[in-house]
Amino acid sequence: MEIRRQDIHNSDIPLVCRACEARHGGVCGALTSEQLSELNKHSFRNRLETGAEVIGQGETVVNYSNIMRGVVKLTKVMADGRQQIVGLQFAPDFLGRPFLEESAITAEAATESEVCNFPRHVLDRLVKRTPELEHKLHQQALKELDEARDWMLTLGRKTAQEKVASFLYLIATHIDPESVDRSAFELPLSRADIADFLGLTIETVSRQFTKLRKENVIRIENNRHVTVPDMDRLMRYAGND
Amino acid sequence: MEIRRQDIHNSDIPLVCRACEARHGGVCGALTSEQLSELNKHSFRNRLETGAEVIGQGETVVNYSNIMRGVVKLTKVMADGRQQIVGLQFAPDFLGRPFLEESAITAEAATESEVCNFPRHVLDRLVKRTPELEHKLHQQALKELDEARDWMLTLGRKTAQEKVASFLYLIATHIDPESVDRSAFELPLSRADIADFLGLTIETVSRQFTKLRKENVIRIENNRHVTVPDMDRLMRYAGND
DNA sequence: GCTTTCACTTGATCAAAATCAAATGGTGAC
DNA sequence: GTCACCATTTGATTTTGATCAAGTGAAAGC
Numbered sequence: 001m002e003i004r005r006q007d008i009h010n011s012d013i014p015l016v017c018r019a020c021e022a023r024h025g026g027v028c029g030a031l032t033s034e035q036l037s038e039l040n041k042h043s044f045r046n047r048l049e050t051g052a053e054v055i056g057q058g059e060t061v062v063n064y065s066n067i068m069r070g071v072v073k074l075t076k077v078m079a080d081g082r083q084q085i086v087g088l089q090f091a092p093d094f095l096g097r098p099f100l101e102e103s104a105i106t107a108e109a110a111t112e113s114e115v116c117n118f119p120r121h122v123l124d125r126l127v128k129r130t131p132e133l134e135h136k137l138h139q140q141a142l143k144e145l146d147e148a149r150d151w152m153l154t155l156g157r158k159t160a161q162e163k164v165a166s167f168l169y170l171i172a173t174h175i176d177p178e179s180v181d182r183s184a185f186e187l188p189l190s191r192a193d194i195a196d197f198l199g200l201t202i203e204t205v206s207r208q209f210t211k212l213r214k215e216n217v218i219r220i221e222n223n224r225h226v227t228v229p230d231m232d233r234l235m236r237y238a239g240n241d
Numbered sequence: 242m243e244i245r246r247q248d249i250h251n252s253d254i255p256l257v258c259r260a261c262e263a264r265h266g267g268v269c270g271a272l273t274s275e276q277l278s279e280l281n282k283h284s285f286r287n288r289l290e291t292g293a294e295v296i297g298q299g300e301t302v303v304n305y306s307n308i309m310r311g312v313v314k315l316t317k318v319m320a321d322g323r324q325q326i327v328g329l330q331f332a333p334d335f336l337g338r339p340f341l342e343e344s345a346i347t348a349e350a351a352t353e354s355e356v357c358n359f360p361r362h363v364l365d366r367l368v369k370r371t372p373e374l375e376h377k378l379h380q381q382a383l384k385e386l387d388e389a390r391d392w393m394l395t396l397g398r399k400t401a402q403e404k405v406a407s408f409l410y411l412i413a414t415h416i417d418p419e420s421v422d423r424s425a426f427e428l429p430l431s432r433a434d435i436a437d438f439l440g441l442t443i444e445t446v447s448r449q450f451t452k453l454r455k456e457n458v459i460r461i462e463n464n465r466h467v468t469v470p471d472m473d474r475l476m477r478y479a480g481n482d
Numbered sequence: 483g484c485t486t487t488c489a490c491t492t493g494a495t496c497a498a499a500a501t502c503a504a505a506t507g508g509t510g511a512c
Numbered sequence: 513g514t515c516a517c518c519a520t521t522t523g524a525t526t527t528t529g530a531t532c533a534a535g536t537g538a539a540a541g542c
Contacts, residue, residue, distance in 0.1 A: 076394045079482040084397040086390040097387075099380065104387060131372040138379040142338065145382055146345060148389035149327040153317045155396040156325040156440025160499065191520060199397025204499055206521055222508090223520065241320040401529065432490060445529055447491055463538090464490065 014040035022066040022092035022116065027140070030132040039126060043118045048109035054095065057106045063117040064096035070113025071175075071188040075106045075196065085197040086151075087144060088188075090174050094140045096120075098127065111188045155199050158239055163198040164208040165237035168218060172228060183228045191223075212237065255281040263307040263333035263357065268381070271373040280367060284359045289350035295336065298347045304358040305337035311354025312416075312429040316347045316437065326438040327392075328385060329429075331415050335381045337361075339368065352429045396440050399480055404439040405449040406478035409459060413469060425468045432464075453478065 012033035017023050017040060028036060045068065048054070055061060057077060067089055074087035086105060089095055095107060095115065127134050154166045172182045187194075191202045191209075198205065212218045217237055219227040228234050235241075253274035258264050258281060269277060289295070289311065296302060298318060308330055315328035327346060330336055336348060336356065368375050395407045412430075413423045428435075432443045432450075439446065453459050458478055460468040469475050476482075 074390070076390065078394070078398065078480055080480075082398040084394040086393045097383065099383065105390065131375065134372065134375055134379060138375060138382060139340065141379060141382040141386055142340065145386045145389060146338075148386060148393060149315070149317065149346065152327045152389060152393055152396060153319070153325040155393060156437075157319065157323040201500060202520075203501080203522085207499090210521075239319055239321075442530060443490075444492085444531080448529090451491075 012037070016040065016045070020068065020116070022068060026066050026092040027094045027133060027136045028066065030130060030136045031126070035126060035130065039118055039122060042122045043116055045114060045116045048113040048115060050109055050112050052109045052113075054107040054109070054115065055103045055105075057103060059103050060101055061096065061103050061120050063119055064094065064098075064123050065115040065117045067091045067093050067095055068114040068116055070115075071110040072107055072113060072115075073110040073189070073193060073197075075108070076104070077106070083196045084199065085193065087148065088170075088174070088197070090177070094137065098124070098137055098141075110193060160198075160200055160204050161208050161211065161237065162239040163200060164194070164205060164212065165217070165234055166239065167194055167198055168212075168226060168228070169231075169234050169238045169240070171226075172231065172234070183231060185226055187224045187226060253278070257281065257286070261309065261357070263309060267307050267333040268335045268374060268377045269307065271371060271377045272367070276367060276371065280359055280363060283363045284357055286355060286357045289354040289356060291350055291353050293350045293354075295348040295350070295356065296344045296346075298344060300344050301342055302337065302344050302361050304360055305335065305339075305364050306356040306358045308332045308334050308336055309355040309357055311356075312351040313348055313354060313356075314351040314430070314434060314438075316349070317345070318347070324437045325440065326434065328389065329411075329415070329438070335378065339365070339378055339382075351434060401439075401441055401445050402449050402452065402478065403480040404441060405435075405446060405453065406458070406475055407480065408435055408439055409453075409467065409469070410472075410475055410479045410481070412467075413472065413475070424470070424472060425466070428465045428467060 013023075014037055017028065017036055020028070023029055023036075028039070031039065048070065054065060054072065055063075057075075069091050071091075072089045072093075072095060073085050074089065075083055075085050077083045088110070089107075091113075097103065097105075127137065154163055158166060171187060172185055175185045175188065176182070189197065191205050194200075195202045195205045209218075209220065213220055216229065217234055219229070221227075254264075255278055258269065258277055261269070264270055264277075269280070272280065286309065295306060295313065296304075298316075310332050312332075313330045313334075313336060314326050315330065316324055316326050318324045329351070330348075332354075338344065338346075368378065395404055399407060412428060413426055416426045416429065417423070430438065432446050435441075436443045436446045450459075450461065454461055457470065458475055460470070462468075
């Protein structure tokens, strides 16, 4: 089902939206120029330091957001502090759980990021009047569901080595959607975050990195910069044949 | 956001739909009587034996379904046969992944079940014309996403005992939505399926059942019938404080 | 009635990852 | 330059759950 690109004059579009990448890839692409103007009146952008919280588990949702730049992690915590990252969102993803007052997860910036926020009630009103917008949000939810289920297989059935390789493969294919060369990238997560994403400890993550490095599956510089000489080989290590 | 119940005369509704529970709880509730009649022309019901496959991983999706009765498990398999259940669907859930040709998962009956099937292209056409229907499907996708993320925490961070307790709690609260007394129920899954749902082996699942039984958290008869004397206690064993 | 089969349980041993502990290496403050 | 701090790595040991193997019990077939 192809979506017809709306023929809108750039001059009708709010200034800040014109150069926005999320406008075409993200949910704003479903809006007419008037709707965009309306939404823009209530929206504001902000920069997030690494670790800055967008919304906390159990808190009342005030805003939805579009990620303009950076990586946002979605986490769940248990009462005793055990933590699991249940999703990673990359620009230009929509951030938020429509139709619920209270957030079941914490969202926080994994890297220095920039987001564009809209009040929940404004977007909710817009969704009711704009089937195309609901369709976009529906597609986003389905994409996240597919990703969550893929990751459930990783969490439930893969070995530590396969998990770490799966993580590297995920980052390689998601960090920079435009880039042709996916063989070199910066890890957006610390070892502790990676452990929380994979259901492992930081020690095990570190050991598996060392092992993959010694087997020449990856090269690592400065802890964060990774090079993958053979992506298919990494994929095999990840158990995705 | 409350959805106005459509004021439809029963006489306009297809005979088979009149007594259908999924009509109000499920996606059909979003349809007018004409739309329901239209959809009904192309739909058919069938009974599924335990283990019967609704759709296989990698196959082309021909039908969507509503679960009328029973429990359907959604699984993913790796090339070497390792398997993970990534979702359990209970009546009257909608079954299917809108907008994708190829299924990323296998869906099969965990118990003897009954489903109502509609051809994909018929429902897809209806979705485009019926925002209310897309809204229902969107809500269903979001519900499944919430459940998937809850389960990711279970898979990634809980101990074997907490996992088994979490499974029992999940079944207790989902198997019979109408029932007030949730303290006695039949397990819809074999030990092997439970292991695949929890990312464990059958031996570990069995041992944890024995342990929970010895600690009087549950009682078990005939392997499948479970009684929970204290649901809050089970919840604590599941790590959900 | 007896055997076969299948699901489940129980026991013994093993291995993978967690835990506990210490070392390394880089960065920023002074 | 030195110190303090933090993230990461590496090493030793322990624990949890997997694996291998044998048993039990109930239902189905002959």
